[in-house]
Amino acid sequence: MSETLLKRGDSNEHVRTVQDRLTELGYSTGGSDGDYGRKTEEAVQAFQAAYGLPITGSIDNDTWGALFSTPAEDPTAHDPSEGPTGDALVDIALKQVNDRYVFGTDADENNPDENEFDCAELISWSCAQLGIELPSYSVSQIDTVAAAGLECGVDEAGGIRGALLFREAGHNGAQYNHVALSLGTGDETIEAMGSKYGVAVGTIGSRFTRAGRIPGITYS
Template identity: 70%
Template sequence: MEQVQQRLTELGFSTGGVDGGYGRKTVEAVQAFQATYQLEITGQVDESTWGMLFGSHEGQDIAADDPADAPTADRLVELCLHQVNDRYVLGTQADHNNPDEDEFDCAELISWACARLGVEFPSYSVSQIDASHHAGLGLSVSDAATTRGALLFRRAGHNGSKYNHVAISLGTGEETIEAMDSKHGVAVGEIGHRFTDGGYIPGIQYH
């Protein structure tokens, strides 16, 4: 397991340390790696995951066909996935010029990743979904769930929630990457019935 943790760390997926254990942070790092390389997201190092980690495909960039500086949905998702296990701090202001920023709330993760791609996007969740809808880029939750890099938004009051929340779809129909809460930090989550709206991000290129 230390070999897996070391390799994940080398590739930018933090496991919280190389200790030979298979705790939550290592599982989440494996999930993030699997999501980046569009493998089945199980959190377990199966044959396909092992092969991608250590085989002939190691280091392969899923966005290799895209221009290096293009603001694509794949690059947006990959940036967010590399922040898995970073801290969640409600109301934090992420430094958009810092490529190694390590604390986010839900909206700041997205605005930070957009800024890293040269796309200006608001830093508050309700402003983000409004920007998407005002640009005529709204989506249903079901469409956003199958669109890699699309926004998924929960309006306050949905299922008893107190706050707005925003996440990025991994395009699988089931999973997100999001700054979830203070317990989980940045993590791969499940869509379930948590969201009310979806949308494209203006300025991001979707396939």
């Protein structure tokens, strides 16, 4: 098992070095202050998800090596000739980690540096960066998936990187509909969670009621 080097609650120059590197790679930590707080943990989780590492939120030897190595091929760089893929969609969404959640916001799909999303806008904006048009409302998104005959079970979607996960209002007492993207790991998501967390890595658990593949996206 890889040794844990840094974790939430730590405060030192090594944390600042990690924060600077994550920011350089496009994963916002909310600042470079040397304190390993929630936002740094979320950025580490997003980086780990993008690089196929266990999503712990802590820095172990493997995560440190991936952060500071110079790989011959960046796993988050996608060949445009492959077209829009589930992998590319997820990697775009992961780089919005710690962006602000604003309920009902209208994300500018022409702005590659947009930093305010609600749950559905994160997904429609991320799709738009790949040239895929998807409605900006969660119910419309899952209806689009269903109309294309691309619905599948939530459990199946958990293993499909970039699959859409939808929760109906009232499920488990939830007040609103909600939507997220599967990371394909079985139980992790990337989603605009709410005003407290912004865009963050989450878990599937029993939170979602419907799921499916997004039309126009190629899944491996």
